[in-house]
Amino acid sequence: MFQEERMQLIIEHLRKHNRISAEEIVTLFDVSRDTARRDLIKLEEQEAIIRTRGGAILPSPPQEFRSYQERLKYVSEEKRAIGKLAAALVRSGETIILDSSTTVQACAENLNGKSCTVITNSLHSAELLSNHTAVQIRLLGGKLDKEQRYVYGTPVIETLSHYYVDKVFIGIGGLTLDGFSASEEEGKIKHQMMKSAKKVIVLADHSKMGRRYGYRFADWTLVDVFITDQMPNQEWIDFLTEQQVDLLIPEPTQEKEL
Template sequence: MFQEERLVAIVDFLKTNKRISVEQICALFDVSRDTARRDLVRLEEEKRIVRTRGGAILPSNPHEIKDYSNRLKIVSEEKSSIGKVAASLIYPNDRVILDVSTTVQSCAEHIKNIDCTVITNSINQAEILSSKSEIAIQLLGGKLQKEHKFLYGTSVIEKLSEYHVDKAFIGVAGISERGLTNALEEDGMVKRKMIQQANQVIVLADHTKLGKTHFFKFTDLQDIDLLITDKTPEKSFLDLLRKYNVELLIADIEDEGDE
């Protein structure tokens, strides 16, 4: 058996059995301990395993996205402060789009009860805003993504094309030189259309998203106008924002309790 075949087999074994020892590799593939160790070194270099004393386990999945309800339980102080700053940019008579992210939900929670129009594909955002009598809500109809509670599909995108708004507030899983990315393609396709329909595109992202690239790219940095985050980024990231003429707002967490 060639090494590449062995490496695939080792990973498959781990998916079923959670861990593997050097002795098991030797027995399963009839190889020496030195060969087994070389296989583990190679897999570790490719970030496909985590080596342990005498063997290996699979790495935890850094890109696993918790369902919406679980993510709401861990909405951080940082996200709340970002949402508060974002909400302060919504004025009477504005027409705005809110996407489905938990950081944008923090924005919805902080919007004052003013005469404005909000377009969203998020069931949660619509529910939060429904208690604010002056805000008109347009909930986009489409196929329901049950786990994350948003509507998507051709009907959502077609309906979005009929609107033109002042501002779109967009959440991301990652923002880097490769553009804006998220975990779910169906969500990303809707975000892309939202961005196209807005005069000003405002991205809400806590510091853990900066410099990161996730699964699906839905737009480029040059397509956004303003980034709101909670910490001053590294110089290389600031240079990237300047290159694409993206303005930056830093939310002050210490002021979060002040209303």
């Protein structure tokens, strides 16, 4: 089988299953691990995939805002690892804000009944945390976005302006050295959440770095901690050091990166 034909079949597999591992490529196409690695490198160079530890996922289409249920299908192991590390930063007795992103929802999943107060505009996180008796939930009120499963609008921003909390966890769809971007409605809420916290913790996997959306809502001066899944390049490391932003990366899984 020619490489181009095999690469097309890899893409078709990703469209059906959302992700593929190197071992699956080896098994499916009866090739060596080095061949699988070369295929993924070439696909990455063509911007057809995003390589992960041990495999690949499909990139999100630029400027596309999918429904919350659709985004839940793409909660990768990398996002779950980011969420788990973020949850470890929460201390008993703290009041925290969780935004409506799927990466932050992974943080909510890992609170494990910690005694804390959670303020959120995410219906999904509120429902998830309702099973934890030690967690007090304050669900913000406003207009309901049925597709994205979050509450938005002026009442949300107004209520947030009266809070002063210990930590806020913000998931970012687009981040560059210039700052953070999202849809306008979502961006305004995230900005107020960031202003309401003593410590701002940004969560984003490496695929979000360099991506821009239409509304820039904040810059790095508001951020204390950045959690991502891979070590960024030297330019980013130097920038984060200059901005005095702590960089945290989850411990690697047993599966090694290609």
